[in-house]
Amino acid sequence: MEEKNNKFTVINDEGKQIECEVLFTFDSDETKKSYIVYTDNTKDEIGNIKVYASIYDPKAMDDNKMQLEPIETEKEWNIIETILESLQEEANKDENSGDSK
Numbered sequence: 001m002e003e004k005n006n007k008f009t010v011i012n013d014e015g016k017q018i019e020c021e022v023l024f025t026f027d028s029d030e031t032k033k034s035y036i037v038y039t040d041n042t043k044d045e046i047g048n049i050k051v052y053a054s055i056y057d058p059k060a061m062d063d064n065k066m067q068l069e070p071i072e073t074e075k076e077w078n079i080i081e082t083i084l085e086s087l088q089e090e091a092n093k094d095e096n097s098g099d100s101k
Contacts, residue, residue: 006021007019007020007021008022008038008066010068018040019040020038020040021038021039021040021041022036022037022038023037023038023039024087025056025058026083028076028079030075030079031075031079033055033076034055034056034057034058035053035055035056035079035080036053036056036068037052037083037084038052038053038054051084053071053077053080054068054070054071055068055069055070055071055076056068056069
């Protein structure tokens with residue numbers, strides 16, 4: 001995987017290169033793992049931008065040798081979903097507070 005600033009390229013199962021954008025990264029004290037949340041800016045059937053999450057090693061990212069690992073436990077998905085929901089709530093608050101000005 002090759003990383004450029006907040007973008008990186010992955011090769012999918014069909015061998016096609018796909019450019020992805022890093023939305024955010026975080027470390028979990030609970031699982032002792034690092035996570036990356038990203039998008040390829042494609043949309044689902046109802047028009048929402050698709051977002052993905054994986055486990056990664058930040059040190060390998062610095063060396064341009066990053067490998068994404070699948071998230072396999074419900075506990076990990078719950079942690080990520082909670083963070084995404086919090087970010088969405090914050091974005092909605094910011095959006096709504098701009099309307100009243």
